[in-house]
Amino acid sequence: MTTLTFTLIAPPAQRVDMSPLVCQKLEGLSLDAIAAIELQNGNRKLRVDELFYLTGSNTQDIAIAGSTDKLDFIGKELNGGSISVQGDAGAYLGMQMKAGTISVSGDTGLYAACEMKNGLLQIDGNAGDFLGSALPGNKQGMKGGTVLVKGNVGQRCGDHLRRGQILVEGNAGDYCGSRMVAGTIAVMGTVGRYAGYAMRRGTLLLWNQPQLPATFNDCGSHTLAFLPMLFNSFKPLNSRFADAKVAFNRVQRFGGDMAESGRGEVLVKL
């Protein structure tokens, strides 16, 4: 079976809700049935074949070719299988995904991986604000799985992060790891202002010294035994994180946010 490929006929003028096109919802459907699925496009509904050319048949291996940032909710609640996005993705990429893999060759919009539960989401370009965060009003963001961003991420990365790991090869914007409940965010580049703002628990693992809020206290320099194991777990990834040369186990540990429970930590490579 060949990859089921949705090739965008033309960039849509309005935003498109792509949530019906996930592996588990397409399983067992014929190409005709898939073509007849209606997608919300702005304030109207369009058939899939009005927006995309369809080729291939493997509903567990989906590709979206010529994708643009107008395509929202790609891979929403994905529960196994893989989705490969060739181009940019819109907002809410991989929202609440439960299993499987999503890869994006370009950039993504707001709220990628928000409330994600498990699986692997890889973004080769940049990610927008609120990566892996909670939806507005909700108290828990991403709860498991791995998000890998090869570019930069916007503001509020990992806001309310509950579990799982966000790995950023580039830079992170302001409020990285804000209101984290637990989990791990690793940033190889720089982070903006207010990193770890109001974090309760969890780990911010940084390659470069951040400008931390005054409510983080220096706990000294340490060699931590869990770090080699953490880096070892990155080895299967197609990423600089898998490179043994970037690994370290000697860190400066900052505890905080003391304005919260203060059980979180910012670990900075020494």
Added chain:
Amino acid sequence: MIINGVTIDKTFAEAFPMKATRAIITAQNEKWAMISAQAMTGFATSVIACGCEAGIERVLSPDETPDGRPGVAIMIYAMGGKGLAKQLETRAGQCVLTSPTSALFAGIEGGKPIPLGKNLRFFGDGFQIAKKIGGKRYWRVPVMDGEFLTEATTGMVDAVGGGNFLVLAESQPQALAACEAAIEAMKKIPNVIMPFPGGVVRSGSKVGSKYKALGASTNDAFCPTLKGITKTDLSPEIESVMEIVIDGLSKEDIDKAMRVGIQAVCDLGAANGIKRISAGNYGGKLGPFHFHLQEIMA
């Protein structure tokens, strides 16, 4: 059956079902991993009074351990799951958590998960940190030398305890030398431990006693000093008997260990005072696993 002048009795060792787990202790160097492992497996020779049987399975090189440091694999066996879990937890808490630079990991994938560091984390008084790495849950407990890293659970599996054989020799030094040779060979077999001191027990027991309070007492049939006054199993030239007890994850593992152990004893042979190999059984009433010596050595 006679091998190198050593008579292999037509008898069998009788073993019984147990629950088992394995844990991996690592440390800054092998010395401290071994110190911790020896503490954790101390006072664990027999379930009769220790609550469990435990031993060091083998030394692990850094590339075999989860954290890339030198390590030691230990195994604990008990008669039931609850007992095993309690022994594991108390021993880990007192002997590994306390040991400088140590870390503790699961040694068995699968089986029923039982707490390893899951409850030890409370020693952290709220400062402990959970980390899920590669699908496994770990705890980082702050301690005075840094952090104690421990996996939350390890696996508990069905196992076999009480495999054994007896070495009957013309003198005590010869019996001990033969047992030492056997233990050296048996240590190379995976999935087994020999829980007695140095792997050897000189006080083999029988079920029951003339004293009501005791469930087990000396195996008088194999005591050389009682040859003339009890129903003895010993011929006149036997002056010393020692036993090797084996616990293993499966009957096949114990089979292998017994084979290499008995072979090592037989390699010394009659020329070194080894006269017979026998085994302890209770007429088939104690356990469902029977290890027939002659079949094992066939």
